[in-house]
Amino acid sequence: MPRYTAPTKDMQFVLHEVLDVTASDIPGYDELEADFTSAILEEAGKISAEVLAPLNPVGDTEGCRLENGVVYTPTGFRAAFEQVKSGGWPGLDMPEQYGGQNMPYVIGTAVGEFFSAANQAFTMYQGLTHGAASAILAHGTDAQKDLYLPRMVSCEWTGTMNLTEPHCGTDLGMMRTRAEPQDDGTYKITGQKIFISSGDHDMADNIVHLVLARIAGAPEGIKGVSLFIVPKILVNDDGTLGARNGVAVGKIEEKMGIHGNSTCVMNYDGATGYLLGEAHKGMRAMFTMMNEARLGVGMQGLAQAEAAYQNALDYARDRLQGRDVTGTKNPDGPADPLIVHPDIRRSLMDQKSFAEGARAFILWGATLIDSAHRKDDKAADGLVSLLTPVIKGFLTDQGYDMTIKAQQVYGGHGYIEEWGMSQYTRDARIAMIYEGANGVQALDLVGRKLAQDGGRHVMAFFDLVKTFVKENAGQDADYDRAFIEPLKAASKDLQAAGMYFMQNGMKNPNNALAGSYDFMHMFGHVCLGLMWARMGKAAMHALANSASDAAFYETKLATGRYYMARQLPATKLHLSRIQSGADTVMALEAANF
């Protein structure tokens, strides 16, 4: 069975030596002393490794089942959910007023990586609840907040997000689910929603569905969509549970992965709904929490890559096969371990350098969200809006690729379900699709975010790279060659791509859109390059100050050098594709494919 060990030490390194969180003026960050975060991370790591990870293959094998309208989760999920709840984990970064612990989002994100890596399908139950609670927090009336939030923050009740319908996913303007206003101010919701993660299950007393629907007479398209709270069981004003609402599970989807999460078809048949936020502004309400939700999905890409990597590493150390061509390493055994072979090294280094770079990138993104929320930092808000599609699209694509590489290390055993490597790939696959398929992320990045606020945020990003380079170049020739020069080159490629879009996208937007996916990936590489340059600097600093664990920092530097030499140059290929424009992409008539 696969194992998972939470990378608490690496998380601490990023929080304290790279991001230096306690030195930040973001409200609440002063409390994030290393001992304090270490205690949280150790505890979260323990429950991840000991409770959630062992249930991961159970969830995959058993899946959820629907019997007489009731959804049952896999064996052990209920007990584990109770344990997570009693530990207060769901409310870690929620307001104290509603029973949360009010910690910064960056800590919730760090813990989220552990939980997701250990068991993505399981963690989604609380993840969706967090998202729904955040929406109520941002847009609910005081009465709605008081009624729902305490029970959602504790996960006594869980939540869902209902957007997709059979005929529309990305294009939600085509939505058909309707909301009929009632005399008492409520609405009757009728329609079918699909792909509803955690749509129903047996782990909570109630489920609070957030449902997008069109109020009768609303404007056509996306501007006529409103958001509703539709509880599975109606809630009395005193918080006690009333009658069953008019919502039922149509079926549980058979999916490629995340079998432990119940992905449901939900049928609303005159269900009572309560308007959340303003009428016809449902999409805007959804968008306010999109940065967080998408960062969370990007984090899942990293999480599965990390978990798969740990097991591939174990296998590469244990499995004896072939001999090191430069000289036998295990003379007493029948063969050397796989890890001696350069091509296995290449694969492991790809995985390791991705996971560590992605971890820093996501935590940095989380600090930007904290800055935006906790000190109303508009610049941070703009920057993280720009980076969100990169975090989501790049990290889930790459994270998925890394699970495939990890699986490949196992050879034939990787293809056998018993070894667990297949599950990592099958679970990771969904992250490239949900919360906006990655092609839509690329469109959001190039079609919307680049030019947002007059292009101010992308300029801010380039300034940030430039400033880093300026402040850190010329002090150490090795560091310059290994980190600064590649970062400068990659950043230059990214700017050249942006320039190409500006010069060619005006006359034909397809020239920009045909390169959007490559742009998202090259942006991701530059971000990870920046993270590695920062981590390399922190590692050098620690070594210069005679840090006790020199091997950790030496390893960090070596891993960074690998990323900069082997991965970052991908920006050149992406640039050349972008600069080839839309002509070859759009040449064919649809009929001639």
Next chain:
Amino acid sequence: MPRYTAPTKDMQFVLHEVLDVTASDIPGYDELEADFTSAILEEAGKISAEVLAPLNPVGDTEGCRLENGVVYTPTGFRAAFEQVKSGGWPGLDMPEQYGGQNMPYVIGTAVGEFFSAANQAFTMYQGLTHGAASAILAHGTDAQKDLYLPRMVSCEWTGTMNLTEPHCGTDLGMMRTRAEPQDDGTYKITGQKIFISSGDHDMADNIVHLVLARIAGAPEGIKGVSLFIVPKILVNDDGTLGARNGVAVGKIEEKMGIHGNSTCVMNYDGATGYLLGEAHKGMRAMFTMMNEARLGVGMQGLAQAEAAYQNALDYARDRLQGRDVTGTKNPDGPADPLIVHPDIRRSLMDQKSFAEGARAFILWGATLIDSAHRKDDKAADGLVSLLTPVIKGFLTDQGYDMTIKAQQVYGGHGYIEEWGMSQYTRDARIAMIYEGANGVQALDLVGRKLAQDGGRHVMAFFDLVKTFVKENAGQDADYDRAFIEPLKAASKDLQAAGMYFMQNGMKNPNNALAGSYDFMHMFGHVCLGLMWARMGKAAMHALANSASDAAFYETKLATGRYYMARQLPATKLHLSRIQSGADTVMALEAANF
């Protein structure tokens, strides 16, 4: 349910307009008139689309089951197998002497693509039989050939290959299965073999296992391994069936995909075996058919990509979502079809340009095998030996990626098993692993094939590209710019990588091996670039001669231009990785990962 339509027209284009098979002096090629091959391909396409493809999801859903020692294939497999047998398909390229039709391998390969695309798990039953029969054909005594081949060529009996053991896959020198010589000249085979495709099933009267084992007292390592024929049911001298042999199915593995094929643990307990070929030369006997087997697996990569692409294309044309930013294309509908969007185009063009390029590459490889076998062409044999790891490794990696891209076109529906796109990815995944994991292909390419016969074959390849460029440059400025120049540049990158290996691999072989995977991929790109240059030339020629179906040839040119502009430049990235050497790859101590 997904559909499959055999690309007969494209196959004909490659056979006749690109490879010009009837003009070849390979014995038997003169019979391959266009009408003749068209009739075969149409018939094979029909059975693929109508019989095999509908069973593909059935095989995936039901899988095989083991009950009381008997393996049952999914519903419908038996009847379909009878149909394939009665059509004479398994013996298409087998000698007439044993009931085959003696057609060139290139035709078997073309038909094989259709069958594999329609149903990979099903087609493996006959594929493994073909492999085992080829081994007996090459190494068996006349008596062995007469006894086994007629029934294997017809698939009345099927075959298997038994190499892997629990503790060794790639490193077969560690093999433990032993063969005790008996007084009557037979052997008693004892040991456990795993991952045995088509290991047991209910579709044939007998199963002929080819088993690698070590004869008592044999030299250590790979040089002490012999190959044995071990029938499931012993065969009397007159060909009638005798007693059950001492071989039993231990279990059927639960795999990520190809559920319709029974992947078995096989336990040999004093089973009677007959030496095939010379004692202690079992690996050599296996290797003689390796080019074919590996080309066949590369073909599976293409086949799954083609099948997945066809469905993604249908979906992109049908699914209405969003509007073309350059102007509405479907004003009467609620949205435009997905195919208007540039990023969907990019994905479809990646898939299409890969599938068509790969098809030409594989058929070219098959003609080299025909030339080697049918006219004892040593140069062709050397060249195809060089290209085999590229065909296997590059085409299965890329083929898999293409199934992932096809699945992504479906958005959330791609993740739902019902739509069938998940199966393409799960089935395609195995081809990167079996018949030598792709890392081993890269090792074979760089560690063995490059330098084989003094590097003669790689020189021959470069000469071939150079000659093509020389003969076809300077006649059409558009063609030069779109095809010739990119091919020259990519070929130059490949040569530079080879040069790097020569200059740096001597002092440290890891400098070559750390770049082996990138080299395999860049070699693959150059091969597809060459194929596209040849196809582009053929298309221009047809257009210049006022071919009736101008749209087909225009499309071919446009697809080729896409590949050359968007995919071929990947050689630069691979070269830069290779030239970064082994230092960053090998920097870490195994303990410090």
